[in-house]
Amino acid sequence: MQRTLAMHMKNNGTKNSFFQSLLDRKTFTLTYELVPGRGAGGKKIDRLLEFAHRANKDGRITALSITDNAGGHPSLAPVAIGSEIQRIGLEPLIHFSLKDKNRNQIESHLFLYQRKRFHNLLILGGDFPKATYYGQAKPVYDLDSIQTIQLIERMKAGHYRHVHGNNPHALPFSFQCGCVVSPFKMTEAEQVWQYAKLLKKIRAGATFIITQVGYDLKKYEELVRFLSDHKVRIPVLANVFIPSPAVAKFMAQGGVPGILLPPALADLMQSEKKEDRLLRAAGMAAGLRKLGFAGIHLGGNGLDFDDVALVLDQAEELYKKDAIAPAGIDFPIAHGWSLYRPKGKQHNRLHPGTRPGARPLHHLVHRLLFSGTNPLSISFAAFCRLCDRHTISRRLLIFAERIIKEILFNCRMCGDCTLPESTYLCPQSGCPKKLVNGPCGGSNGGRCEVFPDRRCFYVRVYLRLDQKTTLEDLAGAPILPPKDWSLEHSSSWINYFQGRDHTTPKAD
Ligand code: SF4
Known part of the structure; x- marks a missing residue:
């Protein structure tokens, strides 16, 4: 399972600052997630671009990720904001969600992104489409995330479709495919599947990982240990999300698929100031850096660049001073299942096949x-x-x-x-x-x-x-x-x- 990551850079004709930063073990990589809404312009888009300008000037954030119809709702396609971010001077990390694309549309988008000289894709199935024009949109999921990563790798290797062209100035088709894993599942079956599927995604060609949003430090630790046990060397970004109090409540009620925000944390956030939430995120970022993550994938709602800059400043200070207080940043999942026993090196015993049926x-x-x-x-x-x-x-x-x-x-x-x-x-x-x-x-x-x-x-x-x-x-x-x-x-x-x-x- 050990990957030679340098191999993945070989065919890359142009600079991919995000992936180079991930490969550099001395660099702690920072990304931030932008969520375009419905419509082609307006205040929300202006705010995203303002954020990108400020981030570029600041220089600490390596890539801005752009969601693709987040939450199953239609919104401005990521290519629009991605192109603007690129012009501003930052690396776009494009979410490539499969809920709305059949395999032809997948290829078509790959060619579009090739033409745009995007380098990094986060391949994900995506939340089930929500009701929009005349009701529920048709869920597509023609290819899953593993099959899509495999398709991209075959195209890169020239085994499918002619993507490199004949002339010496051919456009690079050298996407780095990221994938997602959740170490935060509550039941054994879900968690075992998450890890098994992660290994399959890596086998298919994923070259970096971003975790699901979570607030349970032990589970982050479990992921690090699992990857080490399986000799997986590809870089992992931990996902630190700073919700507004209303969004925290919504998440705690199970409103966002796959995210488990403990109710105790949501309750705490209702009475906190914004600064408290930012400082908690800074503590998490520093703590996760100590755990060995290659970087942090930051996100949140209602934040501007000054908020994010404060998180980055504080995180750096806490990390340097080694002053991380787990008490304020660790919110374990109640009744969560763990792969490892609390003490010792052993796995917990697995219990597949308890209901074999017919x-x-x-x-x-x-x-x-x-x-x-x-x-x-x-x-x-x-x-x-x-x-x-x-x-x-x-x-x-x-x-x-x-x-x-x-x-x-x-x-x-x-x-x-x-x-x-x-x-x-x-x-x-x-x-x-x-x-x-x-x-x-x-x-x-x-x-x-x-x-x-x-x-x-x-x-x-x-x-x-x-x-x-x-x-x-x-x-x-x-x-x-x-x-x-x-x-x-x-x-x-x-x-x-x-x-x-x-x-x-x-x-x-
Ligand atoms: S039972 Fe088999 S053939 Fe029928 S739909 Fe399911 S997978 Fe396809």
């Missing part, structure tokens, strides 16, 4: 029909291939598959069945984001971000796993490719035996 039976039937080695499977394969030769027999088989799998698995007939990879639970009907490579970060207390009355699909998967499954098994599982939408409503049985589904590797 998985063992489904697994047995699957092996009998699809292994391709026993007589029943050989006959079933021949039967499916025969049915595929004629329209009527193919339709009859599709009808039979639809009835059987609708009853057993709530099947949506996607045509490329991944049931065996998800303990015989269907991600197409079970996960609102239809994720096939692990969960998003939006769950809360084991509950789904989109349907809080339901268990997160991947928590259910975890409870059905073989009991011997380890975190490393989950992380090392093959990365499933994007779905081929031409298979929709066809027979996954035929597609499997005819080599049309994901089990048969495709050429680019």
Whole structure:
């Protein structure tokens, strides 16, 4: 898992100050998150640009990140503010959210960002789209974050699409892909999945990490230890968010998917002055620097550059004086689950597979029909291939598959069945984001971000796993490719035996 980060800089034709700063172990990298709202201009945009001018003059912040339809709401596309920030002289870090983009739009945006000479993308699934024009927007999630990072890496390596051009002045296609992890999950299943998926994202090509927002220092420490144990050397930025009292209350009530702000902290913030919140953030920044994070990803609402400058001044002073008081900055998650035991080097024991349900039976039937080695499977394969030769027999088989799998698995007939990879639970009907490579970060207390009355699909998967499954098994599982939408409503049985589904590797 050890990464040679210098390799990632090799093809980079232009200077990427943000990533160079991350690679320089002596530098503590600072970024700040800008959130463009609805509309192309106005006071909010003026304030963002004013912030960028001040930050550039100040010189401590290396990159400004720009959110992409944050919170599932439509807003000014990040390319607009990103270009202006670049002109001002700062490095933009573009959030690349997948909730609103299909794979064509993803490529199209990559070409746009290539043309704009952006270097850094933060790849994330994004919050489920909210109701807007005529109601709920269609959630896309055509590729997940792992598949998108993989696509970018293949394009960089020249294995897919011609992106470097023939002339000596070709535009660089040298994006550094960041990814997100939450060490702040409450349940074992969610936390184990977060770490396993992080390792998969790194395997796909992520070169830096930004954490979810959190206020539990022990969990930050756990992440550092987990990465060290797994010999992950890529830089990690800790996310320090300074909410207004109203936003803190909203977050504490679970209003922002995936963020756990302890109610005690939200209550405290109601009676505090702004300066108290800024000083707490400074203490956190200094404390996290001591823990070994490569930098801080700062954010907040209702802040101007003077506020952020105060945080940076104070953080530097506290760090230099080694005067960090954990009491005022550490707000543990109540009943949170930890990967490590409080003392000693051991992991806590994992408990996957406590509710296996019908998985063992489904697994047995699957092996009998699809292994391709026993007589029943050989006959079933021949039967499916025969049915595929004629329209009527193919339709009859599709009808039979639809009835059987609708009853057993709530099947949506996607045509490329991944049931065996998800303990015989269907991600197409079970996960609102239809994720096939692990969960998003939006769950809360084991509950789904989109349907809080339901268990997160991947928590259910975890409870059905073989009991011997380890975190490393989950992380090392093959990365499933994007779905081929031409298979929709066809027979996954035929597609499997005819080599049309994901089990048969495709050429680019
Ligand atoms: S064919 Fe697709 S929709 Fe049907 S059970 Fe399998 S994964 Fe789910």
